[in-house]
Amino acid sequence: MDTRVHNFSAGPAALPLPVLEQAQRELVSLPGLGMSVMEISHRGKVFTEIIESAKATLRALLRLPDNYKILFLQGGASMQFSMVPMNLLRGTGKPADYILTGVWGSKAIKEAQKEGTARTAWTGKGDGFVRVPKKSELDLDPNAAYVHFTSNETIEGVEFFAEPETGAIPLVCDASSDFLARPIPVEKYGLIYAGAQKNVGPSGLVVVIIRDDLVERVPAGLPSMLDYRVAVENDSLYNTPPTFGIYMVNLVAKWLQDTVGGLGKMEIINRKKAELLYAEIDRSGGFYKGHAAPESRSIMNVTFRLPDEALEKEFVKQAEAHGLSQLKGHRSVGGIRASIYNAIPVESVEALVAFMAEFRKGR
């Protein structure tokens, strides 16, 4: 067995080790079955139990009200950038409001503009996407079909800790990189989507949580694969779903429930990890410079710069040599990004903080 490294990948990101170990044990044959989970019909008894367990465990973790459905779809959050306006904007004659706090929200509005009128209700672009807006800054249209925001911008490390208030207008959220990181008041949302490859499972799967009344708004004539109503009516089995991915989501959700002890416990651990890192940034006397404004600092993606690019390169290189992997920032922002999703143990963060302290002492 190879030694596992400290893995700070922004995604596809680290998975809980016990989950990987169970998947490994069962990869050639599910217990007593003589077949891999990848080799069985998605409509058979065994897989039905897996997908139902995944849904039930997510439902329990999120304390999901009865009037919400959980869907497992394909195409990642990027496909949702189009599916949301196809299903909820097309044909309404209304605009949709987008709150832009980073790269992903900016991509989402571009796709929405192909389907209808998508307005910028606020953008943080002017100051380089360093914070979320104050309530008073939002320019919301009272007639909007929905309001879209990105709860955590993975690239910039900018996170909302309170939902935008939209009254009766459905709130739609790209929660790809902080889904299941902490409890959220689901009843405030109309639709939540999250690419699995940060906190939920492997890439190639997106979890969608949709309130029943939004399903009823879906216009006729959409491509079947892009129609929320079809997905709901077929319980995510309109066609063959990514069965291995759903199996992994089930294992991750059970790990969160049984080993971690739920989203409240997960939040405590996640906040501790984030505080350790931001504390090192703050005591570095400006050597490490955090990208996000303090009140919007992500507890999932900690982004910072060093005094110059040569030092950043050296930092990443030496970190690798210390078993601290995938720390390079996104190419569009540069610098360093430490992604500390649910599966990253506190020990990994402590190892990184120790390295950071050591690295800056030498300068």
Place this chain on the structure above:
Amino acid sequence: MDTRVHNFSAGPAALPLPVLEQAQRELVSLPGLGMSVMEISHRGKVFTEIIESAKATLRALLRLPDNYKILFLQGGASMQFSMVPMNLLRGTGKPADYILTGVWGSKAIKEAQKEGTARTAWTGKGDGFVRVPKKSELDLDPNAAYVHFTSNETIEGVEFFAEPETGAIPLVCDASSDFLARPIPVEKYGLIYAGAQKNVGPSGLVVVIIRDDLVERVPAGLPSMLDYRVAVENDSLYNTPPTFGIYMVNLVAKWLQDTVGGLGKMEIINRKKAELLYAEIDRSGGFYKGHAAPESRSIMNVTFRLPDEALEKEFVKQAEAHGLSQLKGHRSVGGIRASIYNAIPVESVEALVAFMAEFRKGR
């Protein structure tokens, strides 16, 4: 380790055992990496090598001409039912021709009709989808944007062994259930797509092979995730692809190349397996009644009925007890379906044939 059963699943289907064993060994950590293939950036060096190897091996297996691209997309063949007409029909003012030899082709034309004019160039529905058309039976429009056919209808077990002749009109093929089963003259095709979960890898991935001139026809303004041009320009990495699925495709393709010895060798084995089964059907004196007409008999999905449904139920039950798994026919057709994709060893087919002979002797 559990004993593996003989797995005749129509999909998600059996994978080659050496592939599953390698995936199992490497699941927690790729050799020397300290991270699972599911935990690494899709833009990093390690995954880049995997996806490039998968493409190169498929290219070699298919002897793919230089003017074709290989794409790894999400949403399965069902998403292609819409993507093909969105990209190749929308805005052309032309019709598309569909040849219907079963359930999947019939689904494909329904999605195409949402995007434009899709004509039925031939349908086998009248006699229950038992055969492919003769050349003289095809009603092709000389002005068609493309001609679509389903090379193997998984549910009915009806397969084309020669491509429809369409002259200069691009030929589009849903090859989901016989892709890589035998060599094909790729140069006759404009576009080939195949859901991975039969012969190529786990579900959640679709392989698309597209000729360069078709990419140039793609209209502006499509959702980025549904735009072949975007996929080509980003080399299947517009967003996070199903990385584990692509890793598995690479292993399966290498198994085909190195262990089996290529598609020609694979065809010899596949034909032998099919002949063993059809021979038992033919010598059963009508006890087993094949669904497909002899000249259209699939070498991937062998479909047959027994004298009555009670016997069919008993057959499936006793087969399970003999370690012969997932033989029940699709709910829309009934009866028995033995799917004998690339990964099914001759020994599994021999075991099934022996069971079939034994089962009918008792009646």
